Amino acid sequence: MKRTSRDIRTANRYEVLRQIIAESPTSRQELAAATGLSLATVATLVGELLDLRMITEVGFEDSAGGRPRGLVAVNTSGGALIGVDIAETYVRVELFDLGLNVLARAMEEMRPGENRPEQVVGHVAAAVGAVVTQAGVEGARVLGVGVSVPGQVDRATGISEYAPNWDWHDVPLLDLLSEVIAYPLYLDNPLRACAVAELWFGAARGRRDAVVVNLGTGVGAGLILDGALHRGVSNSAGEWGHNTIVLDGRLCHCGNHGCVETYVGAPGIMLNLRELSPRSTLLHPEDQTATIDALAAAVAAHDPEAVKVVRDTARYLGAGISDLVNLFNPEVVVLSSWVARKLAEPLLDEVRAAVGRHALKRPMAATEIVLSPIPTDPVCLGAATFALEGALQSVSQRTGRRTTPARSRTAPPS
Numbered sequence: 001m002k003r004t005s006r007d008i009r010t011a012n013r014y015e016v017l018r019q020i021i022a023e024s025p026t027s028r029q030e031l032a033a034a035t036g037l038s039l040a041t042v043a044t045l046v047g048e049l050l051d052l053r054m055i056t057e058v059g060f061e062d063s064a065g066g067r068p069r070g071l072v073a074v075n076t077s078g079g080a081l082i083g084v085d086i087a088e089t090y091v092r093v094e095l096f097d098l099g100l101n102v103l104a105r106a107m108e109e110m111r112p113g114e115n116r117p118e119q120v121v122g123h124v125a126a127a128v129g130a131v132v133t134q135a136g137v138e139g140a141r142v143l144g145v146g147v148s149v150p151g152q153v154d155r156a157t158g159i160s161e162y163a164p165n166w167d168w169h170d171v172p173l174l175d176l177l178s179e180v181i182a183y184p185l186y187l188d189n190p191l192r193a194c195a196v197a198e199l200w201f202g203a204a205r206g207r208r209d210a211v212v213v214n215l216g217t218g219v220g221a222g223l224i225l226d227g228a229l230h231r232g233v234s235n236s237a238g239e240w241g242h243n244t245i246v247l248d249g250r251l252c253h254c255g256n257h258g259c260v261e262t263y264v265g266a267p268g269i270m271l272n273l274r275e276l277s278p279r280s281t282l283l284h285p286e287d288q289t290a291t292i293d294a295l296a297a298a299v300a301a302h303d304p305e306a307v308k309v310v311r312d313t314a315r316y317l318g319a320g321i322s323d324l325v326n327l328f329n330p331e332v333v334v335l336s337s338w339v340a341r342k343l344a345e346p347l348l349d350e351v352r353a354a355v356g357r358h359a360l361k362r363p364m365a366a367t368e369i370v371l372s373p374i375p376t377d378p379v380c381l382g383a384a385t386f387a388l389e390g391a392l393q394s395v396s397q398r399t400g401r402r403t404t405p406a407r408s409r410t411a412p413p414s
Helices: 005-023 028-035 039-051 117-135 173-178 190-201 266-276 288-300 304-328 337-358 361-365 378-393
Strands: 055-061 069-074 080-086 090-097 102-109 142-148 152-154 159-163 168-171 185-188 210-215 219-225 228-230 332-336 368-371
Touching: 005 028, 005 039, 005 069, 005 190, 005 378, 028 039, 028 069, 039 055, 039 069, 080 117, 080 190, 080 378, 090 117, 090 378, 102 117, 117 142, 117 173, 142 173, 142 190, 142 378, 152 185, 159 173, 173 185, 185 378, 190 210, 190 219, 190 228, 190 332, 190 378, 210 304, 210 337, 219 304, 266 288, 266 304, 288 304, 288 337, 304 332, 304 337, 304 361, 332 337, 337 368
Parallel strands: 080 142, 142 185, 210 332, 332 368
Antiparallel strands: 055 069, 080 090, 090 102, 152 159, 159 168, 210 219, 219 228
């Protein structure tokens, strides 16, 4: 669909604010150089952001002769953003200021089988209420809530179209959430959230082409192409976890056999361990987190069984990532989410070796493979940026006033 001039202006405003958040304080001239926009356009957009109290003037930078340049910085007290990470085993919520600094955190654990939509919504509402109370912010200061849910989502309608691990089909998630949460709501999935978090603050910052591999219970790849998040025609790009890696392999929740996810997601890693050693003391059959924790500790202690499980997992993961390297020729592949964070360097080393064996030499030579450097939950951080996008989109172009929907049905630009 062709973007309107309003869409382009919103995207430009968002890009300027993103740069200010990343480089505060900064000048209008520096913003023009960093964004590629004209100085006149930047000056207009900065004026709008000042009117909205999202940024503030903070003095002047020294000049070697000539007119001193005025500096602007993000106004951290100008509003609050909330990011929600709905995962298969927990709901984590973080509240941020406008500089995307974490002010409060809350988490709700979800027991196996506790995944009916109304149960998930209850956990989200409880955690959102908890962070608002912890941070002591007034409700009017919350500009929006970005919600990440696994699987395929329709951002425009707020519908979770398909979450295979829960067997969700066409769940009107934002409608359900809007009944218990009064703030504007914006829906997407963890692949996009992690990719945006890396683009803003992580290993993809300053890169034109990057792949962010999300390793958790589920598996997928967020794509950054030509400096922007790539969504695909139906917001489904990145479902790499459901590519076939083993013909007639393990049955996946999606109904197919041999998907990448069934070998490198947390349940797949548990199965790798079980097949190697059915009575392993590292295996906690009903607890993914405990199993991965035990595996990580055993690898650090050079336990041969644990080392072999990580190496076998990395063989599958490396083969899958080599496809991404060959297809997209990225500058960097980032291993993100909780499984990558826990298995860390031992997994990274094995993955690098495996990708080196499978990928074509030319694209591989141009690609770094790294762990995510983001110290907080990248999904919450990325989800909060979706709320920021939505807040900017809801600003009237001429008056600077926000519309105040109970929820968002319009997808913000990315």
